Amino acid sequence: MAALLDIRDLTVRFATEDGRVDAVTGVSYSMEEGEILGVVGESGSGKSVHALAIMQLVPAPHGRIETGEIWFRESDLLTLKGANMRRVRGKQIAMIFQDPISSLNPVYTAGFQIRETLRRHLDISQRAATSRAAELLDLVGIPDARQRLRSYPHELSGGMRQRVMIAMALACDPKLIIADEPTTALDVTIQAQIIELIKRLQVELDLTVMWISHDLGIIAGLADRVNVMYAGYIVERGLVKDIYARPRHPYTAGLLESVPRLDRKTAGKLKPIPGRPPNLARLGTGCPFAPRCRHGDDRCRAEMPDAEASDQDGHMVRCWHWRHVASGETGAGESHA
Amino acid sequence: MLLQAKPALVKAMPERPVMVEVRRLKKYFPIRRGIVFARKIGDIKAVDDVTFEIHKGETLGLVGESGSGKTTVGRALLRLLESDAGEIILDGEDFRRLKGKQLRRARRRTQMIFQDPYASLNPRIPVHGIISEPLEVAGGHSRKELRARVDELLDMVGLDSSIRNRYPHEFSGGQRQRVGIARALALNPEFIVCDEAIASLDVSIQAQIVNLLEDLQHRFNITYLFIAHDLSMVRHISDHIAVMYLGKIMELAGRDEIFDDPQHPYTQALISAVPVPDPEVEESRERIVLEGDIPSPANPPPGCVFSTRCRMAMEICSQKAPDYRKIEIGHYAACHHAAGAA
Numbered sequence A: 001m002a003a004l005l006d007i008r009d010l011t012v013r014f015a016t017e018d019g020r021v022d023a024v025t026g027v028s029y030s031m032e033e034g035e036i037l038g039v040v041g042e043s044g045s046g047k048s049v050h051a052l053a054i055m056q057l058v059p060a061p062h063g064r065i066e067t068g069e070i071w072f073r074e075s076d077l078l079t080l081k082g083a084n085m086r087r088v089r090g091k092q093i094a095m096i097f098q099d100p101i102s103s104l105n106p107v108y109t110a111g112f113q114i115r116e117t118l119r120r121h122l123d124i125s126q127r128a129a130t131s132r133a134a135e136l137l138d139l140v141g142i143p144d145a146r147q148r149l150r151s152y153p154h155e156l157s158g159g160m161r162q163r164v165m166i167a168m169a170l171a172c173d174p175k176l177i178i179a180d181e182p183t184t185a186l187d188v189t190i191q192a193q194i195i196e197l198i199k200r201l202q203v204e205l206d207l208t209v210m211w212i213s214h215d216l217g218i219i220a221g222l223a224d225r226v227n228v229m230y231a232g233y234i235v236e237r238g239l240v241k242d243i244y245a246r247p248r249h250p251y252t253a254g255l256l257e258s259v260p261r262l263d264r265k266t267a268g269k270l271k272p273i274p275g276r277p278p279n280l281a282r283l284g285t286g287c288p289f290a291p292r293c294r295h296g297d298d299r300c301r302a303e304m305p306d307a308e309a310s311d312q313d314g315h316m317v318r319c320w321h322w323r324h325v326a327s328g329e330t331g332a333g334e335s336h337a
Numbered sequence B: 001m002l003l004q005a006k007p008a009l010v011k012a013m014p015e016r017p018v019m020v021e022v023r024r025l026k027k028y029f030p031i032r033r034g035i036v037f038a039r040k041i042g043d044i045k046a047v048d049d050v051t052f053e054i055h056k057g058e059t060l061g062l063v064g065e066s067g068s069g070k071t072t073v074g075r076a077l078l079r080l081l082e083s084d085a086g087e088i089i090l091d092g093e094d095f096r097r098l099k100g101k102q103l104r105r106a107r108r109r110t111q112m113i114f115q116d117p118y119a120s121l122n123p124r125i126p127v128h129g130i131i132s133e134p135l136e137v138a139g140g141h142s143r144k145e146l147r148a149r150v151d152e153l154l155d156m157v158g159l160d161s162s163i164r165n166r167y168p169h170e171f172s173g174g175q176r177q178r179v180g181i182a183r184a185l186a187l188n189p190e191f192i193v194c195d196e197a198i199a200s201l202d203v204s205i206q207a208q209i210v211n212l213l214e215d216l217q218h219r220f221n222i223t224y225l226f227i228a229h230d231l232s233m234v235r236h237i238s239d240h241i242a243v244m245y246l247g248k249i250m251e252l253a254g255r256d257e258i259f260d261d262p263q264h265p266y267t268q269a270l271i272s273a274v275p276v277p278d279p280e281v282e283e284s285r286e287r288i289v290l291e292g293d294i295p296s297p298a299n300p301p302p303g304c305v306f307s308t309r310c311r312m313a314m315e316i317c318s319q320k321a322p323d324y325r326k327i328e329i330g331h332y333a334a335c336h337h338a339a340g341a342a
């Protein structure tokens, strides 16, 4: 059980017009080699910012990593500067974004961009780079790989562009891939192709994958473990099978209850989480979920609970009342007829 | 299983009168080349011979991949776009033939709710102005009446009337979508096209808006065409579901029937591609992963438009387009394999 990535007490702060915003607060967790970690949570919960922090790509000067350590293999990435960090970024940790059209340069061919990535990190001839690029396109399931090297991004479909992005991410044999909503812009049948592809590559190349998504369904089918984020905190974390069957945090329980399921007939109305996500610039000292929480009480409104190991190995939750939630009426499996 | 007073059961009764009837609707967009002397070199068959009906107070869900023609169907139905052929019968009236005053009157009975609550609301107008605008255009209301009606509409969509003087940027996405819905309701529409109306909202907020749309439907007997990518939500909200691919309806059936007994290989693939938020189910599921991409609508494949990606394609599929035929009452499919084929 070797930890590949170990994050301790990470806090990322932005200075905004509205005031100080802690986009990520006290986040700690580790990723084992070879696992797939899902990160879920609603818009603005800090999923992307926490991933950017790992890559040291938090936009300065408004954004700053306030506290934390990010251990990757033997080094704390937050102590690496300039060239040393560039050596990690792209080479050992690669990132895939939601929107390949804005991450690919429109004026260069797919082949050129993959070759550039290769030559930036590896000492490799032009010719070797070209055949490696073709191999990579082949690996990610692009037909006629050699031909496609000559295609410009606009000549490729959305799904093909995302495959090119994955090929680029894989170019230097990274240990860790961070995929930030890589299928959100794609049609569901193309999304299914990309998910199958990642599953296959993960096994073939022994990858460790972090997959950020707001889709609970994708994470259910793909990830081993899940971090549930709310307002910058990881509010619950553990094995996917455990958490989906028995959420201990009211937010997780609420999310699972609020989505209709394709495999079930629906009876009656949906059960939304009332209210809306908080303005991060206006958070008090209490639990940020308290205004929407059916278990919330005075203590919740006054004081944010610490991350606590629960009743299951490796499971943690940040809620005063998780025992009520776990034992209670809110289990995801029983809400529909 | 307890039998609750389930609105779905009542809704499924076939006696309800037809609100919208669409027959053999076509909308082609010309593809032109050249700038000074642009000449037409082909057509995008965005909507190609589409037929369906929606009963009063019911919801037809319309799903399909990007570019399959869903928005074009919605816009054509409301005559925000002129169709090339076919009929649109709106509550018994031949909507495509209406002109002048009659057209304006009929149009008022319809509305559209868009995906992006940001883009569809004017940022410089406060909430009460946004909501009262359609009323002012229609005319015949005093200031006092307008004010009362705006407050009533805000209340209907679950917003406090104290926000009437605030501007769109002061609201969350869910609240903005509520403002958009309030505006759409201003003239008591009977038929509303919801085009990806919840797509940009957070998961926890989507359920709030869908419940609101259902409440309004029950209270005012509104008919919906609900266009969406999210099949799970479509299953929840719809009475019937139509699946489009490259401008054509592949299959149409009752919301449960289409999931329990999908006839078209495309419907089957689409359903199997949707992840379910349950790890146990996901683990044991058989998945049909479609190969390749959706072909260009400017150059659709001959025969069945789905034939290039279909795992069940036979020789005839790339030669002859299958008829859109009735499988049983309320269930239609366009596939050479579909049960009921001669």
Ligand SMILES: Nc1ncnc2c1ncn2[C@@H]1O[C@H](COP(=O)(O)OP(=O)(O)OP(=O)(O)O)[C@@H](O)[C@H]1O
Pocket: A014, A015, A016, A021, A022, A023, A041, A042, A043, A044, A045, A046, A047, A048, A049, A050, A059, A062, A063, A214, A280
């Ligand atoms: N450049 C920035 N300047 C100021 N605030 C920022 C910036 N980037 C992010 N934030 C804030 O940080 C918080 C977390 O944002 P983040 O992008 O991590 O959310 P997310 O969980 O990825 O959401 P989404 O699902 O919408 O992608 C948000 O409240 C956001 O407004």
Ligand SMILES: Nc1ncnc2c1ncn2[C@@H]1O[C@H](COP(=O)(O)OP(=O)(O)OP(=O)(O)O)[C@@H](O)[C@H]1O
Pocket: B029, B044, B045, B046, B064, B065, B066, B067, B068, B069, B070, B071, B072, B073, B297
């Ligand atoms: N005004 C237009 N001019 C030319 N082509 C158009 C126009 N509007 C739509 N199209 C084309 O018609 C086809 C159908 O488009 P439509 O927007 O109806 O699809 P859709 O199913 O709503 O897709 P999405 O899920 O992406 O919203 C597409 O190929 C599109 O490019």
Ligand code: SF4
Pocket: A249, A250, A251, A287, A288, A289, A290, A291, A293, A294, A295, A296, A297, A300, A301, A305, A318, A319, A320, A321, A322
């Ligand atoms: S700490 Fe209190 S308010 Fe926060 S989630 Fe738990 S019960 Fe709800």
Ligand SMILES: [Mg+2]
Pocket: A047, A048, A049, A180
């Ligand atoms: Mg993000």
Ligand SMILES: [Mg+2]
Pocket: B070, B071, B072, B195
């Ligand atoms: Mg559309």
